[in-house]
Every structure is written in C-alpha cells, then in structure tokens.
Amino acid sequence: MKELNNQTEVKKEENSDKKKKTSDKKKDRLITGFLVLLIILGLGIFLYPKISDYWNTMVQMRAINTYQEKVSKLEDSEIESLLKQAREYNEKLYGLENPLRNYEKIKNYYEVLDITGTGIMGYVNIPAIDVELPVYHGTNSEVLNVAIGHLQGSSLPVGGENTHTVLSAHRGLPSAKLFSDLDELREGDTFTITILNYTVTYEVDEINIVLPSDVEKLKISEGKDYATLLTCTPYGVNTHRLFVRGHRVENAKGEKNVKVTADAVLIDKNSVIPFIALPLFILLVVYWILESKREKERKQRRRIIDEGKK
Template sequence: MLLYPTVSDYWNSHYQSEAVATYSEKLLDISKEEKQKILENVSAYNNMLEKGTIPNLNIDSVALKKYDSILNITDTGIMGYVEIPKLQTTLPIYHGTDDAVLQVAVGHLAGTSLPIGGQGSHAAISGHRGLPSAKLFSDSDQLVIGDTFMIQVLDNTLTYEIDKIITVTPDDVSPLMIDPNEYFVTLVTCTPYGVNSHRLLVRGHRIENQSK
C-alpha cells in the first residue's frame, strides 16, 4: 500500500504525457485552413459570453453539447495543455471538470472563455491538489506574482504572467468575470491543502512569448 501513491502518480504522469503527445501529433493532420476555421468558431463562442458580469457556470444541455464539440480535435475532450515552468509541470486540459477528468488531468471550467487568448476573454482551468494518485496543481501555492505559465492551443503558445493570487469561497466566481479589455487565464484549485474548504485562484494576463 505504501507504493500506491508513487505508482499511481507515475501512471498518471505517463497518461498526461501520452495525452499531450497524441494532441500534438493530431495537429500535424490538420491543415492551416482548418485550424483557422476552428479558431474562428472559438472566437464566435467566446464573443457570446457576457462581459463584465459574473460567469454563468450552469450551462444547459444544448449549450454544453456545442461547448464539448469546440476545440475537440482528438475526440477525447482535450483542448490543449498548460505548462508551468516553475513547477516543471505540463498537463492536458480537457473540456469540463467532471471527476473523471480531474482525477488524471485539469479541466476547463465550462461557462468561462475558451483559452485562445483573445481580447475580452477570461478562461478558468481547474485542477486538484493533494491527490495521492496525481500531482496536478498540488504545488500551485508555490507560484508568486511575476511567475509565468503557458497555454498551448492548436499551434499557438500563449504566455501568461501571474498578476493576482487570491483565496475565495467555492461559490464565489466573481473573480472570473470577463474584462472586455483584458486577456486573462485563471488557474483554480482547492485550498488549504488537505482541507479544501476554499479555492485558490492564480490569475495571469497575457504577455509576449519569452525566448527559451
């Protein structure tokens, strides 16, 4: 039993790497024109979301079906991946935050903007902390203002610099509001570690990609 967390974490890390690799390989089969069409559809979806209001996370079944079909190029639900250099973490991002997703990866919070980096967008990416079977966002409390993370969607690498870190109650989604003039992504996880009574929100604004 003592080996369970180590073996499970290894398996999930392998799963995450395979999911990212499969996504990257699938991109090779999609033409430039097809990718542009996908981005246009995503932009249209994001433009339908209300700006300056608290996001509605309880979307109906019709809207959910449409949401699930966008950016789903592998038909597995993966829409891209997030890389956090400071934490040496790369995680696939899936549609939605069902428990099956959050046990092995991170999920995009339906009702928030899809993460393509357009002006007037605010995407939220949710992941667990403290799972014995997967590291995921367990070390997110090590992040500080000024750190960066990257979102990879299609062929686009979008870099975000952390500018705000706050703790809220689980029902407070007001910090995920869309500013029509900004490009935000917020990483969401449970806090305090092992208690999980609140949510830790780590927000970044888009900046120029940095040379490696």
C-alpha cells in the same frame, strides 16, 4: 517387560518431539509468512502514491503526444477555422449576462476544439512548479482525477480581448500531482497554454483565496485577457479555493507556437531511492527471519547430539 516399557516410553517421547517440531515449523512458517505479508503490504502503501503518480504522468504525456500528432496532420486552413470557432464562442459568451451561470445557452461547447473526440483541447505548461498537463472540456470528476478541466462558462483558452479562461485541477490526490504545488506560484511567474499549434503566455499578477461560492474574481473584465488556475485549499482540507490569475504577455523570445513534448517522463533521482532501498530492506528482513530460524534449528540439533553423547 520393564525394558519393553522403557522402549515404549522412548518412542512416545520421540513421537512427541517430532509432533512438537512439526508444530513449531508450521508456527514459524505462519509467523514468517505473516511478517513478509505485512512488509509487502506496508511497501505497497508507501509506494502507491509514487507509482500511481508516475503512471498518471505517463498517461498525461501520451495524451499530449497524441494530441500533437493529430494537430500536426491538420492543414493551416483547418487550424484557422477551429480557432475562429473558439473565438466566436468566446464572443457569444461575453455577450451573455452572467456566463458562469448561463453558459448552457451556447449549445456547442463540447464540440469546439475537440479534434480527437476525447475532449482534450490543449495543454498547460507551468515551468515554476514543473507541471505540464492536458486540458479537457468540463470539470467533472473523471477529468479532474487525471488532468486539468476547463471551467464551462469561462472563455475558451485561445486568448483575446474580453476573455477570462479558468482552468481547474485537483490538489493533494495520492494518485497524481496535478495542481498540488500551485500554491508555490508567485507574482511574476509565467505559464503557457497551447491550443492546436497556438501558444499563449500569461504572467501571474494576482493570487486569491476565496470561499467556493465566491466567483467574482473569475468574471470577464472588459478589454482584458486573463487566465486563472484554480484548485482547492488548504491542502487536504479543501474548504476554500485558490485562484492564481495571470494576464496575457508576449511569448518568450525564440519560443515557437508549437511545442513538442517528449514521450517520456523525467524521474527525480531522489524518488527512485525508495524503489531500490525498500525491496533490499525486505530481502534483508526475510533473510534475517530465515537465518534466525535456521540458527535455532542448528542449536536444537547440537543440543540433541550433546544429550545423546551423555
């Protein structure tokens, strides 16, 4: 009877050990899963800006390429007609009193230069900060989240006397670079605006930081040909506006009016490092967790074997 009781106690202990091991395994799996999930979440947060910016850059380049393809199919006479419409629009705008407020008196703004039906009117290239972006009609959030918007009430960006075009883009978005580096431009830097197959070049001659309500620097000056790049400042605070103004200069020697943009994005090799290093880090952490668990199980088995030998 005593021996039977001993056997029963042993079985109870074995069952208890099995339940404990099962519980420990479940606990280990939960901890491992939680740690892996935490690492993946952290990786996602860290990489989101880079992935999103890369994706937006691809979309922007595709928009420019589609625009260029459309332009290449136009006859010279069609291009001249479109440019003439834009210049006539600018003349009407210059004739308005305070065009930045009274622009709605000219009714066909969104139709002028919209050859694709998407609102794109051209693109801007700023070599000093390695930026090339499409330009769309208007400055609504849908446009400014992904590209440059042309400020309605300012001249269309085809150049000419009595014109002042204003091009605006966001700064500091986690999803796209856009005008994030605009504050790095200095007087003497140049940027180009390409409309249809026509490229105009501007040299930065004035940089101002003003309150949002101060638009004096954006007004058209008689006889002048200006273009201003506009964004928010300070970075992440956005209480003021940064104006980078340029005056018209001749295109660089050897530069043709029409440019061909590659349907690809050059990637900074330093920006690729996190994409390689972090997944490897995750694999190492997961391997370390699993190996630690296996080592713990091996020690438990050795302990049980050693106790059995005794």
